[in-house]
Amino acid sequence: xxxxxxxxxxxxxxxxxxxxxxxxxxxxxxxxxxxxxxxxxxxxxxxxxxxxxxxxxxxxxxxxxxxxxxxxxxxxxxxxxxxxxxxxxxxxxxxxxxxxxxxxxxxxxxxxxxxxxxxxxxxxxxxxxxxxxxxxxxxxxxxxxxxxxxxxxxxxxxxxxxxxxxxxxxxxxxxxxxxxxxxxxxxxxxxxxxxxxxxxxxxxxxxxxxxxxxxxxxxxxxxxxxxxxxxxxxxxxxxxxxxxxxxxxxxxxxxxxxxxxxxxxxxxxxxxxxxxxxxxxxxxxxxxxxxxxxxxxxxxxxxxxxxxxxxxxxxxxxxxxxxxxxxxxxxxxxxxxxxxxxxxxxxxxxxxxxxxxxxxxxxxxxxxxxxxxxxxxxxxxxxxxxxxxxxxxxxxxxxxxxxxxxxxxxxxxxxxxxxxxxxxxxxxxxxxxxxxxxxxxxxxxxxxx
Numbered sequence: 001x002x003x004x005x006x007x008x009x010x011x012x013x014x015x016x017x018x019x020x021x022x023x024x025x026x027x028x029x030x031x032x033x034x035x036x037x038x039x040x041x042x043x044x045x046x047x048x049x050x051x052x053x054x055x056x057x058x059x060x061x062x063x064x065x066x067x068x069x070x071x072x073x074x075x076x077x078x079x080x081x082x083x084x085x086x087x088x089x090x091x092x093x094x095x096x097x098x099x100x101x102x103x104x105x106x107x108x109x110x111x112x113x114x115x116x117x118x119x120x121x122x123x124x125x126x127x128x129x130x131x132x133x134x135x136x137x138x139x140x141x142x143x144x145x146x147x148x149x150x151x152x153x154x155x156x157x158x159x160x161x162x163x164x165x166x167x168x169x170x171x172x173x174x175x176x177x178x179x180x181x182x183x184x185x186x187x188x189x190x191x192x193x194x195x196x197x198x199x200x201x202x203x204x205x206x207x208x209x210x211x212x213x214x215x216x217x218x219x220x221x222x223x224x225x226x227x228x229x230x231x232x233x234x235x236x237x238x239x240x241x242x243x244x245x246x247x248x249x250x251x252x253x254x255x256x257x258x259x260x261x262x263x264x265x266x267x268x269x270x271x272x273x274x275x276x277x278x279x280x281x282x283x284x285x286x287x288x289x290x291x292x293x294x295x296x297x298x299x300x301x302x303x304x305x306x307x308x309x310x311x312x313x314x315x316x317x318x319x320x321x322x323x324x325x326x327x328x329x330x331x332x333x334x335x336x337x338x339x340x341x342x343x344x345x346x347x348x349x350x351x352x353x354x355x356x357x358x359x360x361x362x363x364x365x366x367x368x369x370x371x372x373x374x375x376x377x378x379x380x381x382x383x384x385x386x387x388x389x390x391x392x393x394x395x396x397x398x399x400x401x402x403x404x405x406x407x408x409x410x411x412x413x414x415x416x417x418x419x420x421x422x423x424x425x426x427x428x429x430x431x432x433x434x435x436x437x438x439x440x441x442x443x444x445x446x447x448x449x
Contacts, residue, residue, distance in 0.1 A: 054428045056414030057378050060358045060407055065400050067351035067393040069287055073279040075332070075343045077272035079247055085111060086240040088264045091256060096269070098254055102245045108269050111262060113241035120234035123227070130227035137220035145216075149205040156194070156201035163191040249273040252341070277339055279310065279330040279347050288326035290351050291315060297330050300346040301339065308332055308339070312349065352393055358405060359398040364413040365391060375405065376412035376419055378427060384412065386421045 089111035096108050167187045173179045253270035262268050279299055283291075291312055298307040313331035320327060330347055332339065366374050366386075374388045389404030405411065410427070412419065419425070 052424045052426055053384075053415065053419060055376075055378075055384075055412045055419070055425050057410045057412045057427045058360075059410055060360050060401060060405055061398075062356060062358060062407060064353060064355050065357045065359050065393050065398055066353040066395060067290075068395045069283065069291075069349040069351050071281045071283065071347055071349075073281045073330070073345055073347050075277045075279055075339060075341055075345060077249075077274050077341050078276040078278060078331075079249070080252075080270065080272040081246050081249075082253075082267040083108070083243050083245070083269045083271065084265050084267050085243060085262045086264055087111065087116075087237065088261065089113065089241060090261050091258050091268075092241075093258050094254065096251050096254070098251055100251045102249060102251060102271060104245060104248050106245050107242055108245055108251070108271075109243040111241040111243075113238055116234070116237045116241060120231070120238050123231040123234040127224075127227040127231040130224045134220040134224040137216055146209070149201070153198075153201040153205040156198040160191075160194040160198040163187070163194040167191045243269060245271050247271060247273055248275075250337075272341060274337060274339075274341060275333075275335055277332045277334045277341065278313070279332065279345055281328050281330065281347050281349075282320065282323060282325040283328055285319060285324070285326055287351070288315060288328060291328065291349065295350055297347060297349040299330065299332055300348070301343060302345075307348075310347070348396075354393055354400060357393070357400045358407060359400050360405070360411050361413045362394060362397060362399045364411050365389070365399055376421075377405075378410040378412060378425060382424060382426065384419055384421060384423045384425050 092110045092112050094109045095106075096102060102108065167184075167190075170179060170184045170187045174181060174184045249271045250273075251269060252272045253267075255266075255268060256262060293312050293315060295312040297310040297312060299310050300307050310330040310332045312328060314327075314329035316327040319325065328349075330349070360375070364375050366376070368374070372388060373391050374386050376384045377387055379385045387404055387409070390402040392400035392402045394400070412425070
């Protein structure tokens with residue numbers, strides 16, 4: 001039986017009904033899916049427990065706290081001497097090795113010095129001759145010359161007086177007519193001659209006293225001093241060939257061997273006094289001005305379990321022009337010789353102290369980007385609260401709280417990093433959160449998933 005042919009209008013109506021049915025079905029399916037998802041989501045949200053973070057906390061401690069300034073340094077000797085010869089000569093022999101303990105003035109090495117000894121011997125002979133000439137001049141020649149001049153003056157004086165008396169008597173006799181005028185003229189001429197001799201003797205004696213005697217002594221002294229100076233110079237040259245230690249200490253370096261030529265001015269032997277060592281540190285002026293000579297310090301040395309005690313022995317009175325820091329010396333006793341020069345160390349200097357300070361562990365203080373300080377405290381409601389604080393002295397483990405906390409606050413000392421303000425917390429031992437978590441691969445009741 002043949003189906004009746006559908007008209008165009010019938011076909012369009014049928015197609016429209018099919019589209020409406022499919023749209024209605026899709027809407028029903030989406031609504032059902034959304035209801036199911038919403039129900040599941042609400043169930044999960046309602047089933048999630050409130051997050052509780054386990055932290056470590058304690059109350060601030062009341063007690064003394066001391067500032068410790070820590071800085072790196074290297075150990076240096078108390079004193080040292082790098083000995084360089086003043087002359088260039090081959091090394092004759094050494095009297096010490098590295099590690100030899102020496103005393104001040106002890107002979108360490110000798111350079112070849114035969115030529116210097118010969119020159120010193122020659123100058124010693126010249127000095128001996130000058131000494132003899134000085135003795136002769138001062139003890140024989142100069143006194144004899146002065147004595148001779150004194151005798152000549154005395155003789156001339158006596159002769160002058162004799163001629164004066166002769167002239168006086170002959171003048172009287174001539175006046176009485178007892179002698180001719182020729183005899184008076186002869187006596188007068190002799191008096192004039194005696195006066196001239198006296199004047200010459202007196203002038204010579206006076207010059208001997210004023211000039212010649214002193215000049216002769218100075219000439220002799222000058223010749224002796226010149227000879228002595230040459231001798232001392234030669235002896236100094238000999239002494240330069242002997243290298244002696246200027247300090248007590250230990251030989252730490254010996255650069256050459258016997259037979260090699262030691263150039264003048266080049267260090268040959270180094271001696272260090274290591275009975276005490278110095279740790280030289282550079283501190284900011286604001287820090288150094290809080291220190292004083294005699295302050296206690298400790299030195300941490302690699303490889304040693306115990307720290308070594310030290311004391312501040314010097315605080316530089318001027319800033320270093322390059323770094324604008326203050327150099328501070330820490331003196332360490334090393335009589336046993338256990339510490340070595342050049343060892344890198346960590347120095348800790350005791351600075352300011354506060355007797356009754358409120359202090360907490362340094363790890364409890366949180367530092368913001370603007371360098372402001374704060375701590376997390378446990379509130380009475382079991383929630384974390386951030387409190388800004390002002391800090392003071394800090395040592396290795398604790399830090400002083402100047403303001404922002406009281407002794408009754410409970411401060412979060414562990415687990416505060418990343419903790420938000422207002423987080424539900426509980427106080428417990430470190431690792432409690434890990435103990436409460438189920439093992440990996442197992443559910444909370446111990447069954448494998």
